[in-house]
Amino acid sequence: MRKFKEFIIEKLILLCGLASIFFVALIFLFLLKEGIALFKYVGIGEFLFGKKWYPISEPPQLGILPLILGSIMVTLGAAVISIPIGIACAVYIAEVAPSKFKEALKAGIELLAAIPSVVLGFIGMVTLVPWIKQVFNIPTGLTALSGSIMLAFMAMPTIVSIAEDAFYSVPKTYKEGALALGATHWQTIYKVLIPASSSGILAAVMLGIGRVIGETMAVMMITGNAAVIPKTLMQPVRTLTATIAAEMGEAVVGSEHYFALFAVGIVLFVISFFINVVADLFLHQKKV
Amino acid sequence: MNIEVKDLNLWYGQFQALKDVNISFSEKRITAIIGPSGCGKSTLLRVFNRMNDLIEGVRTTGEVTIDRENILDPSADLVVLRKKVGMVFQRPNPFPLSIYDNVIFGPKIHSSKNKDGLDEIVQYSLESVLLWDELKDKLRKSALSLSLEQKQRLCIARLIAVKPDILLMDEPCSTLDPQATQRIEDLMRELKHNYTIIIVTHNMHQAARSSDETGFMLLGELIEAGKTEDIFTYPKDKRTEDYISGQYG
C-alpha cells in the first residue's frame, strides 16, 4: 500500500514536470507560428531594419528598428546607472557594512525588488517625469532617460543580490592573503575580491539587464511611446515590450499588425534567451 | 629582527586561547612552535601580524615588541607591520591571477609610482624560492594551474617581493607530500640567512630537522622554549617530554 502511494506521488510529480515543459514548448510554438506568419507579407530584413512603424496606415509599415533602438537606449541607460551603483552596493553589503546595518540594507533591497513595476511607473510618472521636464527644460518629461532611471531601480536588486553572492563565494583565504601582504581593505576589495568574482559579477549584470529588457509596465508609462528613431536620451521612445502591450488589444486578429506583434515577441524572446544563456555561462564558468 | 613577547593573553570571546605567553625569537633563526592541535599555535602566530584583528570578539593583553615597537598598540600601523612581517598559510593561497601578478601584488600596493623594476623583482623573488627556471616562460599563466608545492613556493615568493624581515609560516607543508616537504624545508634553511622565520608545525620531526629554536605549547600556555636540540634531548618539563616521546599523538 505504501509502495503504491509512493508510486502515485512519484508519477504525479513527473507529470507536473512534464506539463511545465510541455506548456513552455506550446507557448513557444504558438509564438513562432503566429510570428512567422508575418513574413508572408514583409521581408525579414524589412521588418528588423525598417525605420517606420505605422501599423495602421494603409498599407501598414512594419519596421521595428525604432523599437529595437528604443529598447536598447532605455536598457543601456538603465545599465549605465544601475551597474556601478549595484556593484558598489554589493561591495558595501558584503564587505563594509556593520552586520546590523547589513541586514537592514538587504531587507531594503528585497523590498525594492518587491515593488510592482506598475507602482514604480506610477511613482516615476508623478515625481521623476515632471522633474526631468523642468531640469532639462524640455517639452515633455516622458523620455528615454526617465525610463532608464526607473528601470535602473528594477535592475538594482538583481545586480546587488547576485553580485553579493559572488563576493561571498570568493574563498576567505584570498582576502587573508592580501591583507597579510599589507594591502588595505579597499585594495583587497578591488585587486582581489572583484577580479576573483568577476564571472559572478558579469552574470549579475546580465541578469539585471535581462530584467530591464523584458520590463513593460513602467516603460510604457514613462517613456512617451513615440515610435521614432531616438537621437538622444531626452526624447520619447517606444520599446519592443511597450509596443506589444499597447497594441495587442487593438490589432485585428489575423492581420499583418497582429502577426507583427508576435514577431516582435520572438525578437524579445531571442534577446532574453541570449542574455540568460550568457549569464548562465558566466555563473557556471570554472574559476580562471 | 627580534620579537619579544611579554605576558601575552588572548581571548576569543570568553575562551582564553593564549595564557601568559612569554618568549623571544632571535634574528635570522628558524624557530619552530610545536604542540598538539588546538593548543594555540596558529593564534600565537597570527598575533605577530595582527591577523586576529579580522576575527570578531578577539581581545588581547600584554606586549609584543618588534623593532622596539609594541605592535599590539591600537595605533600601530598595520600596513607597515604586515609589510615587515609576512605570512605563509597552511593551504597555499595564490590569488586567481597570473604568476607574475601574484608576485608583484605586494610591490604594487606598497609603491604607487614606479612601475619599472617589477620584472627584476619577479625574477629575484622566484629565484629565491627556486621557481624561476621552472616558471620563467609561463609567468602569464594562472597561478591556480600550478602544483600544490609550486603554489606554496609562489606564496613565499609573493612575500619575499615585499622585502619583509620576518616570515611566519603556519604549517606550510601540511598539504604537501614528503618530498615536497623536504624541499620546502631546504628552502627555509636557505632563507634563514636573510629572514627571521617562525614556523608552526605539529610535525615534531619537521621541527627537529629544520629549526634552530623550538617552543612547545599546550592548552594555550608556552610550556618551554630553547635551543631545538636541548628541547628534544633534555626537555625540562615533564609535559614536553611526554609530547616529544609521542604520548599526545
Ligand SMILES: Nc1ncnc2c1ncn2[C@@H]1O[C@H](COP(=O)(O)OP(=O)(O)O)[C@@H](O)[C@H]1O
Ligand atoms: N575564530 C575563533 N573563534 C573561537 N575560538 C577559536 C577561533 N580560532 C581558534 N579558536 C580556538 O582557539 C584554540 C587555539 O586554536 P589554534 O590557534 O588554531 O590552534 P592550533 O593552531 O595550535 O591548532 C582552539 O581551541 C580553537 O578552538
Ligand SMILES: [Mg+2]
Ligand atoms: Mg593551526
